[in-house]
Amino acid sequence: MSSSDAPTDVENKAAAAKEAAEQATLPYKWTQTIQEVDISVPVPPGTRARDLVVDIKSTSIKVGLKGQEPIMERVTTDECTWSLEDQKSVSIQLEKVNKMEWWEHVLTHHPKIDTTKIxxxxxxxxxxxxxxxxMVEKMMYDQxxxxxxxxTSDEQKKADMLKKxxxxxxxxxxxxxxxT
Structure with missing residues (x-):
């Protein structure tokens, strides 16, 4: 990419503002690390755990109020925990199956975030x-x-084999x- 193809500060700010606005419309808030995703799903004040439907399986998660459409549904997670926080929100921690990738979104039908900016x-x-x-230690050594x-370690290994x-x-x- 030439320098003229690179996004300008104005374009970057506009893209960040658009992304923030899209994320603000979601019925939940979320953050992530490379290993897990934390989700907060607001529920009406005074909600009790028995008023909720929180269905967690090895391949899916669903959160909602009993008798209503789910607030969110997510597929493919290994480990998951949830708790009701101050009777105002459901806090969910998802452990990523692939701990080496960033998620673009929590739900595939919701707007994506730009993972290159993380x-x-x-x-x-x-x-x-x-x-x-x-693997990381080898990369650091080679660098x-x-x-x-x-x-590098691979080049040294080849040289040692040739010498032997x-x-x-x-x-x-x-x-x-x-x-080579």
Missing amino acids: TPENSNLSDLDGETRA RQKEMGKP FQEQHPEMDFSNVKM
Whole structure:
């Protein structure tokens, strides 16, 4: 994208204002981290838990008042908890199935947000599961190596394999070998 194709500050502000206005019309408020989504669904003051229909399953969630259309419905979640806050709102915490992606919306038929504008919260490596942590640590190591002009872990592994092969086969000429 050339610099002339990049959105201007005015365009960015207009897009952010439009997104905020669309989100303000939803019958709930929501925020997210990379791992979970928090939803607050307002209900009439004085609502008791027994007045609610909150149906949480491994593949769907539905929130509403008994005898009325659901306020919201959502499909595909792993773990979910809810609570009634001060008899004014239902607070829902959804654990994302894919913990490596941002949601554009809570309900697929509602307006999307621009996930490219999300600034993730700071996190610690200790917050990550083992596999994700190992991947992030490798990426960080490789980045530091590149900045110092040194080989990445994959490049070093190839060089080590070539060196071992050369030692095992001294009769072969490796002078024209190029690593890619």
